[in-house]
Amino acid sequence: MDDMKKAANSSCNDGVLLRMGLNDNKAGMQGLDKEKINKIIMDATKGSRFYENELKKDQQVNQRIEKMMQLKEKVTTQQLLKAQLQVDRLVIELERSRNLSSTIVHVDMDAFYAAVEMRDNPELKEKPIAVGSMSMLVREILAEYDPNFMPMGLDEAYLNITEHLEERLNWPEDRRRFFFNTESTTRIDKDGMNMSAKFNEGEVSSSPVLFEDNTSLMDDGFEQRGLSVENSVVFGTSAEEVVKEIRFRIEQKTQLTASAGIAPNTMLAKMCSDRNKPNGQYRISPERQAVLDFLKDLPIRKVPGIGKVTEKMLKALGIVTCSELYQQRALLSLLFSEVSWRNFLDISLGLGSTHLEKDGERKSMSTERTFSEINTAEDQYNLCRELCRDLAQDLQKEGLKGKTVTLKLKNVNFEVKTRASTVLSSVSTEEEIFAVAKDLLGTEIDSVAPHPLRIRLMGVRVSGFLTEEEKKYQQRSITSFLKSGKEIGFLRLQPEKSNQEYFTKNSEASHRGSFFDQKRAARQLNSENISPNESRGKQLFHDDKSSANFVEERKKVTDLQNSNAREIFTCPVCFEEQSSNNLEELNRHIDGCLSGMHVKDTVEISKNDSSRENTPNFLPQFKNEHVDEREKNNTDQLAGTDQSANVSDSSTNNSTEKFGQIIPDKSPRERQPSNLSDIVRNMCMKQCLFPKRISQDNEDHFDKTEQIEGTSSSHFFDTREDTALVCPVCNSEQKTTNLVSFNRHVDVCLNKGLIQELTEKEDFPTKTYNMENSNRVFSGKYMH
DNA sequence: TCAGCCGTC
DNA sequence: AGATGACGGCTGA
Incomplete structure (x- = not known):
């Protein structure tokens, strides 16, 4: 409100300033060089731009209000009555669940007041003040009252002292006794707690507070250490006393005062801490009436979450206090979104969270900078980078x-724009982020061309973080790269999750050494950190141009161990199956392969399933898995493993729809043959099209694989005559209609680049592929 | 999703 | 306080 007045005044003054600037012979202006004057003018201009933008924003708010008022005009008495009934039903429900049993404390350092005091008494600056952040008082003081207390930034914290209060009842007096640390600042706080008046003659001690963190010392003779009962204070057992004690200790520790609020929930506690600021505290007793009394005439603006705009909108409805907010609940439910009006209702009833929820995971990270105008594209790109x-x-x-x-861009008129782009891969490096950001920036520059983009702020933000689980998949992807197709095909891994997680472009590849250099490094990393038994599906794709590599991970399956099966890996180089519990051994093998050595001695061909075919990437694995199942008829020793995978697979009955969204249609560029998403999509779609049918046919979910293969009696996934298969890699039409063969062909194409890299110019058959001796071709022909 | 706001510290 | 920076969240499209 005041801002707006200032804005108006400022706008008026601008003209004056400008006129003064143009004529620098005015009285008092002599002696100022033109540069300075121009600076002043510039500042004023900037100011006016800023305020003009503020006015514009204000007008937008006014429009929102107007809209709202129009909506309000249309509300009929009938509607209002109905709404009233519904809302009141909810109120009854909310009242029933009102919880007054918790004691929540909100502690707020009086930092601002400390700053003001320091400003007024510059000599105070000389004194070393241990400015403690809340996280420090964490550890040192607050945790004693609530080990799970929640710091909010540097100068605020919530504590749930419910349990502490119970325990405290049995505490002896000495456990509630605290000593004064002498100080020169004399202050008697509002609660009449004469904190330091008696001791202000003493010297300021710059050493840490003696009694902190060691209550046991108090018993065995604090007198000897110069701590006498006389300069101590004993706090009681009530909530008020606890909070006084906390504030006392904070002040002793930091020489800064804190304010605090005590209430049955966080919202109220926060409002309470504001009540007697600075250096005071306030408590709402845990009774419904006390809560409502507190709220009765409280301006809604005091409520956390209600800012300037909401205040203004509600004011337009004649709502200023919390009790008015309650009175208008029916109308509000018709004018605002569900989330908003329910929040209003909670506020007006004084409801809030009665326990301290742990901070969720971070959702975004950003950096932004304000500067004087930058208007050349080059500078902007540099800044962006x-x-x-x-x-x-x-x-x-x-x-x-x-x-x-x-x-994020703010132009010189203070208009803010944000432009976002979500990519398939997850990004974290400068290059990766810049690759996306520069496109966004380019679009904005283009959009104003031929005019320059004149900005005063730029920011970059990254969000949509991978969950811990997803991170693991990525980190471990190389480990799973080594695993054989014995295990779960990627398509069944968390089919409810976005497939974006399975396709990761790796733009680092181009400038981070060769493919295998990276892989070797990653493998070394993984062998240190990763136990081979845990992992889940994740595909890692290179970008469009580079050769694709596929990794596949397996579900965490304890059955595997139980069934006495060994870990089975497929070497990504020779594609020989490796059976070993020892990752290092495998690494040695792969290193050997990479360096061109023949390392048969370290290779132990799997004995678990000699009928299995080696499968260099996910498509065949997908296939093989099913082949195995069909052939073995579920008697395989790993059946338990596979079944456990099926459970999660079958739990997603609506996967058809999901998959439809999962793989977004991309620009033609991204549909290059080398990008496998198309074929994967085809597979996915086919696999998921008939989930019901599949599960009805046979409880064994592997049945669907038979269908996909087209080798069983089922026709669902047989490639029809009219749907010729085109290899997404080499783009050539394949004669076969058998997906097994087709997959195999694709494998070969995909690995062509790698193999060539390995064998250095050795030719590779791409067109035809003999299914029967495929593995031998891989391992035999190319590995010596 | 995304773009634009709102609100807090 | 004056006009940053960082973040989470809401809302309408």
Whole structure:
């Protein structure tokens, strides 16, 4: 409100300033050089731009209000009555679940007041003040009252002292006794707690507070250490006393005062801490009437979450206080969204969370910078890159990777724009982020061309982080790359999740050494960190141009161990099956393969299932799995493993629809043959089209595989005569209608690049592929 | 999704 | 306080 007045005034003054600037011979202006004057004018201009934007925003709010009022005019008495009934039914429900049994404390450092005091008494600056952040008082004080207390930024924290209060009842007096640390600032706080008046003659101790963190010392002779009962204070057992004690200790520790609120929930506690600020506290007793009394005349603006705009909108409806908010509940339910009006209702009833929820995981990370106008594309791109670099560093500190990159721009007229793009891969490095951000920036530059883009702020944000689970998949992807197709085909892995997670472009590849260099490094990493028994599906694709590599991970399956089966890996180089419990051994084998050695001695061909075929990537694995099942008729020793996979698979009956969304249609460029998403999509779609039929046919879900193969009696996934299969890699039409053969062909195409890299110019058959001796071709022909 | 806001510290 | 930076969340499309 005041801002707006200022804005108006400022706008009026601008003209004056400008006129003054143009004529620098005015009285008092002599001695100021033109540059300075121009600076002043520039500032004023900037100011006016800012305020003009503020006015514009204000007008937008006014329009929202107007809309709302129009809506309100249309509300009939009938509707209102109906709404009243419904809302009141909810109120009864809410009242029934009102919980007054918790004691929540909100502690708020009086930092602002401390700053003001310091400003007024500059000599205070000389004093070393241990400015403690809340997380520090964490550890040192607050945790004693609530080990799970929640710091909110640097100067606020919530505590749930419900349990502490119970325990405290039995505490002896000495456990509630605290000593004064002498100080020179004399202050008597509002609660009459004469904290330091008596001791202000003493010297300021710069050493840490003696009694902190060691209550046991108090018993055995604190007198000897100069701590006498006389300069101590004993706190009672009530909530008020606890909070006084906390504030006392904070002040002793930091020499800064804190305010606090005590209430049955966080919202109320926060409002309470504001009540007697600075250096005071307030409590709402845990009774419904006390809560409602507190709220009765409380302006809604005092409520956390109600800001300038909401305040103004509600004011337009004649709502200023919380009790008015309650009175208008029926109308509000008709004018606002469900989330909003329910929030209003909670506020007006004084309901809030009665326990401290742990902070959820971070959802985004960003960096932004304000500067004086930048209007050349080159500078803007450079800046953008710089921001990406900073952000990448921050992301890497927390080990985060995200899929959405948002570019924020504020032009010189203070108009803010955000442009976001979500990519298939998750990004975390400077290059990856910049690759996305620069496109967004380019679009914006283009959009104003031929005019320059004149900006005063740029920011980059990354969101859509991978969950911990997803991160594991990615990290371990190389491990699973080594695993054989024995295990679960990727298509059944978490089919309810977005397939984006399975396709990861790796733009680093081009400038981070060869494919195998990366893989070797990754493998070494994994062998250190990863136990081979846990992992789940994740596909890792290279970008469009590079050769694709596929990795497949397996579900966490304890059955595997129980069934006495060994881990089976397929070497990504020679495609020989490796059976070993020892990753290092496997690494040695692969290193050997990579360096061209023949390392049969370290290879133990799997004895578990000699009928299995080696399968270099996921498509065949997908296939093989089914072949195996059909052939073995579920008597395989790994049946338990496979079944456990099926459970999660079959639980997604609506996977058809999901898959429809999962793989978004992309630009033609991204549908290049080398991108396998198309074929995968085809497979996915086919697999998921008839989930019911599949499960009806046979409880064994592997039946669907038979169908996909087209080798069984079922026709569902037989490739029809009219649907010729075209290899997505080499783009050539394949004669076979058998997906097994087709997959095999695709494998070969996909691995062509790799094999060539390995064998250095050795020819590779791409067109025809002999199914029967395929593995031998791989391992035999190319591995010596 | 995304774009634009709102609100908080 | 004056006009940042960072973040989460809501809302309408």
